[in-house]
Amino acid sequence: MRFDTTNPPGNEGPAAEFLARKFRDAGLTPELAGAEPRRPNLVCKLPADPSRKCGRPLVLSCHLDVVPADPARWTHPPFDAVEADGCVWGRGAIDMKGFATLAAMTVLAIRRRGLPLNRDLIFVAVADEEAGAELGSQWLVENRPDLLGNDPEYIVNEVGGFTLPLDGKRFYPVQVAEKGVAWLRLTIRGTPGHSSLPSEDNALGQLGEAMARIARARLPWHVSEPARDFLGGIARESGPLKRLFSPLLLHPLTGPALLDRAIADPARRASVEAVLRNTANPTVARGGSKINVLPGSASVDIDGRLAPGQTAADLVRELRAVLGDPTGGRFDFEVLRESEAVAFPPDTPFFEAIRAAVKRHDPEGIVVPAIVPGFTDSKNYARLGAVCYGFYPLQLPEDLNFAALFHGDDERIPLDGFRWGLETLLDLVVDFAGA
Ligand SMILES: [Zn+2]
Secondary structure, three states: OOOOOEOOOOOOHHHHHHHHHHHHHOOOOOEEEOOOOOOOEEEEEEOOOHHHOOOOOEEEEEEOOEOOOOHHHOOOOOOOOEEEOOEEEOOOOOOOHHHHHHHHHHHHHHHHHOOOEOOOEEEEEEOOHHHOOOOOHHHHHHHOHHHHOOOOOEEEEOOOOEOEEEOOEEEEEEEEEEOEEEEEEEEEEOOOEEOOOOOOOOHHHHHHHHHHHHHHOOOOEOOOHHHHHHHHHHHHOOOHHHHHHHHHHHOOOOHHHHHHHHOOOHHHHHHHHHOOEOEEEEEEEEEOOOOOEEOOEEEEEEEEEEOOOOOHHHHHHHHHHHHOOOOOOOEEEEEEEEEOOEEOOOOOHHHHHHHHHHHHHOOOOEEEEEEEOOOOOHHHHHHHOOEEEEOOOEOOOOOOOHHHHOOOOOOEEEHHHHHHHHHHHHHHHHHHHEO
16 A cells, blocks of 8 residues: 555556565566556466366456545545554555455465465456556456456456445445446537627536536436345345335336435435436536637536446437437537446356355355446456456444445555455355365
8 A cells, every 4th residue: 555556647566566576475477567567467377286177267356556545634644554543544445455465365375375276366456447447457358368367257356345234234245247337428509609798598508507407317217137136135134124115116116206215314325326227427517718708619528327238328318308308409419438337147156155255254244246336347357258246355343434435535444354354355265266
C-alpha cells in the first residue's frame, strides 16, 4: 500500500517489481509484460504436478492501481499503511492490494510447503483496472492469453467474500455477475442568437430539464437470474415475512413501491435497486462559450449501467420515454462505450468449494451468489471462457461498512479479518487445486 499507484497515472511498476522479487526469492519465475514498460502486468505460475494434472488453470487475479485519495480527509495518510486500532489503513486495503497480498501469500505458502497441485495456479496482478483496464486485463487477454494459461477454468477476482451483516446473520456475497456499461452522450440543439432576447429554444435550458428528469428517473425493473439468486438467497435465510415478501419485491409492478418501504436507508436501497434495473446518471455537462450568446447546442455525458440482458439501445429507449421524445425528434443519443453485463454460473464445483471453505472457517456464515453494479477485470477474462468469481475473503466487524470503504475515505482492513481471509483462501486453493 506504500507504493502510490493512483491511477491516473498508475505507475504500477515498482509495486509489481516488489511482488516479482518476492516470487523470485521463492525460486519462482514471474514475468512482467505490458504495453508500457512503466506499467507492467505481473504474472507468476505455480505449475501442476505433471503426473497428477487433471484440470485447467486456476487464476488468482488482482489489480495494483488505486483510485485517488485526498489526504486531508483521512485519519492516517493514505499511502503510509499505518497500523492502528487493529486495522491497516491505506488506499487499496480493500480495492484491492489486500487481495494482492492474500493471493501472493497463498501462492508462496503452497510453494514453501511443496504441496503438489492438480492444475496450474497462476497469480496475476494487472495494471490500469480503475481507468478501464486497457493496459491491464484487456491487454493480457488480447496479447498474452498464454500468461493466463490460455484457457483458465476459474478466476478469483473482486468483488465479494467480505462479511455482510443483515438481520443478525453473516452473509458472504460472492460476485458471479456484473452489470453492463452504456456510456452515452446526449446532445440538444437550440437556435443560436443574441441572449439579450428571450428564448424558449435555449439549448442549456432544455439540457437542464433533461438532466433533472434523467437523474430522478426510476427506470423499469429488469429482474435477471443473478439478481433473483442474490436477493432470493438473502431472503431465504431471513424471517418468514421477508421470504413471502421477496417475490413481490422482484415483481416489476409491485417492486418499486415496496422497495421504498422495505429498506429505509437510501444508500442500502440504492445498491439493491441498482441490481434490478438499468441506471443512468448525468456526469459531465458541456454547453455555451460566451455570456451574451445563446448556445447552439449543449450536451451531457451519461453513465449508464445495464441489467443483464439489456443493451445500450434498450437504455436509450427507456431514456427517450422519460424525456417524452419516443421517436427521437428532439434529443440525440450517441453511444460512447457499450459492453453487456457478464454472468457466470453459480452451480460449479468451484463455487461449492468456496461455500465449503467459508463454512469451515465461519460455520454460521452464509454464502450467496451476488451481482454488482460496477465492472471489473472479469469482463475481459470472460472472453477466455473462464468462470470468474469475486471472492476476497475478509471478515469485517459490524461497524465497518464495506460499501463506504470501497473508493472511500479511511479505507482500511482489520488484521484479524485479514488473517481469517488468508486461512480461508489458502484452504480453498489447497482443497480445490491440491493433488
Ligand atoms: Zn477494484
